[in-house]
Amino acid sequence: MLAEAVAAAALICLDPGHGTPPAIGRQREPIGPASRVLKIKDGGGAPGEADAVLAIARRTRTLLLRRGYRVVMTRTGPTFRGGNIERARFCNRRGAALMLRIHADGSPDPSRRGASTLYPARRVGWTDDVYAASRRAARAVQRSLVAATGARDLGLVERSDLTGFNWADVPVILAETGFMTNPSEGRLLRSSAYQWRVARGLAAGVSAFSPR
Ligand SMILES: [Zn+2]
Numbered sequence: 001m002l003a004e005a006v007a008a009a010a011l012i013c014l015d016p017g018h019g020t021p022p023a024i025g026r027q028r029e030p031i032g033p034a035s036r037v038l039k040i041k042d043g044g045g046a047p048g049e050a051d052a053v054l055a056i057a058r059r060t061r062t063l064l065l066r067r068g069y070r071v072v073m074t075r076t077g078p079t080f081r082g083g084n085i086e087r088a089r090f091c092n093r094r095g096a097a098l099m100l101r102i103h104a105d106g107s108p109d110p111s112r113r114g115a116s117t118l119y120p121a122r123r124v125g126w127t128d129d130v131y132a133a134s135r136r137a138a139r140a141v142q143r144s145l146v147a148a149t150g151a152r153d154l155g156l157v158e159r160s161d162l163t164g165f166n167w168a169d170v171p172v173i174l175a176e177t178g179f180m181t182n183p184s185e186g187r188l189l190r191s192s193a194y195q196w197r198v199a200r201g202l203a204a205g206v207s208a209f210s211p212r
Contacts, residue, residue, distance in 0.1 A: 010098075010210050011070040013091035015164070016057035017103040017174075018045035019080045029083045032126045032166030039163055041083030046106025046180035050078065052189045053102045056177060059199035060102070067203060068212045072096070084164035092169040097210045098137055100202065101164060101174035104189055106181045113182040114152030117142035118174040120165035121158045133171035141175055141205030148201030149194070151178055151185070171209075175202060 025042035044050075054075065061071045072094055074080055074087050091099040105112070119138035122131040138156050146153045154176075159165060165172050177198050178185045188194035 009068055009070050010212050011072065011094055011096050012064055012206055012210075013072050013074070013094060013096035013099045013170070014057045014061060015074040015087050015091065015099060015101040016050075016053040017101060018042055018050035019054065019075055019078050020044075020083070021079065021081065024081055024083070027083065029085050029163060031161060031163045032123070035166070039161075042080075046104055048180050048186065048190055049104045049106065052104055052180065052195065053177070054078070055192070055195045056189075056198050056202070057102050059196050060100075060202045063199055063203035064206060067207055069206070084162070085167045088164050088167035088169075088172070091172070092167075096170045098206060099164075099168055099170050099172040100141070100206065101172065102202070103174055103176050105176045105179045107179055108181075110181055110183060113179045113185040114154040115142070115145050115149065115178055116154035116157050116176045117145065118157045118159050118162070118165075118176065120162070120168070120172060121160035123160060123166070126166045127168070130168060130171045134165075134173055137171050137205075137209040138173045140208040141173060141202060144205035144208060145175060145177065145198065145201035148204065149178075149197050 020042035028038040120127040
């Protein structure tokens, strides 16, 4: 019975954003299978984002393991040598129950703050197989993230243009955990205590979406 439970534990694929060397990041890749629309692999993210989201991902992994999930991460250190197609394929190959992309926002307007969760728009051949589950996951994670952090609730955002969504064959969402460019939220996102709060929100959301 225990062995069965362990074997059945859902696998969560955590994808902390950015950390791509600029020489790779500026290469372009199709935004979806057979698409002629190309986008760069990684623009680098907001200042401090790559480090903060890695710290949040590590904490989320700890909490998910504690809850009995299996967890893989696209990067566990500062660098990921690939684009968003590779990130999606990393999670596809492993048959993840959810690909959770972890990011933080940036804006030229320093007053902007708050958390949002992105999910893929429905497109036949690209995301129709993961659309409904992704949207359900986004709802669960956004609710828990806001509850755990007290961040302003910027809601759910449907996106058709994200390479990492369009190549995913597993349910996929992207948590924008806050604005690095807001002085107070940026300070929080760089602090260990707040990173744990974000991680608690993400782990609770995963658990609500995909009970183990
Ligand atoms: Zn980002």
